[in-house]
Amino acid sequence: MYGRVATLLLVIAAPALAGSFAFDAAFTPEDFGNLAEAVGDVITVPNLGPAEPGGLKGFSLLAAAGGPQVDSGARWYRHGVDGDTTAGLLVGERVIARKGLPWGLDVGGQVGKVLGARFWGAEVRWALVGGGTLSPALALRASYAKLEEGFDLEVREVQAVLSKGFAMLTPYAALGYRRVEASAFFGDPAPRIQSHSEDRMTGAVGVRLTIFPLQLVGEVRQGFKRGVFVGVGVGL
Numbered sequence: 001m002y003g004r005v006a007t008l009l010l011v012i013a014a015p016a017l018a019g020s021f022a023f024d025a026a027f028t029p030e031d032f033g034n035l036a037e038a039v040g041d042v043i044t045v046p047n048l049g050p051a052e053p054g055g056l057k058g059f060s061l062l063a064a065a066g067g068p069q070v071d072s073g074a075r076w077y078r079h080g081v082d083g084d085t086t087a088g089l090l091v092g093e094r095v096i097a098r099k100g101l102p103w104g105l106d107v108g109g110q111v112g113k114v115l116g117a118r119f120w121g122a123e124v125r126w127a128l129v130g131g132g133t134l135s136p137a138l139a140l141r142a143s144y145a146k147l148e149e150g151f152d153l154e155v156r157e158v159q160a161v162l163s164k165g166f167a168m169l170t171p172y173a174a175l176g177y178r179r180v181e182a183s184a185f186f187g188d189p190a191p192r193i194q195s196h197s198e199d200r201m202t203g204a205v206g207v208r209l210t211i212f213p214l215q216l217v218g219e220v221r222q223g224f225k226r227g228v229f230v231g232v233g234v235g236l
Helices: 002-012 029-043 075-080
Strands: 059-068 092-100 105-114 117-129 137-147 152-163 169-186 192-211 214-222 226-235
Touching: 029 059, 029 075, 029 105, 029 117, 029 137, 029 152, 029 169, 029 192, 059 214, 092 117, 092 226, 152 192
Parallel strands: none
Antiparallel strands: 059 092, 059 226, 092 105, 105 117, 117 137, 137 152, 152 169, 169 192, 192 214, 214 226
């Protein structure tokens, strides 16, 4: 785990990873479903932050990378992806910006790339309990993400997030529900359109280290596969 986190920290500062989608003639509908779920794990807006509201002055900007653990020898990967994994992960890089609003609301957005394809996403978080010295914070969170290239893929997720700050460290956990919808056109060996949709429960645990104004966040997510995400940035 520590080796993967260290590798991902290097990925954040590196150029976009090489690779692309490559649907060969042996690619099947089942392969497409697995590919869509794995890429859905990548582009879903990660938490990478606690439940507590940012407030009107709150703002953060993170460079982040991460994705699910995948077997590069799996059939869907061999026939659908042209490129290697990073430390056993299918990694996407992104920039995430978040801004605090009144009434315990926070909004955010992301832009990034996975396998050379662009994706974006947006989120809104509402703190039901702001948290305090002794009490944890509790928030509801909804996000949407879309892959812009490669094939059509949309991911929607809702979560409940719980966190509690301890000095510079703020651990958090989330539990939610996700829907992935995908479609793609394959020209070989005969023109056809494939589609996939699936609902699943999701979860995440993570911790944020704050040395004002710097923030370092690490997160493990459970979706189609278990994934690892890290982020480095600044925040108010």
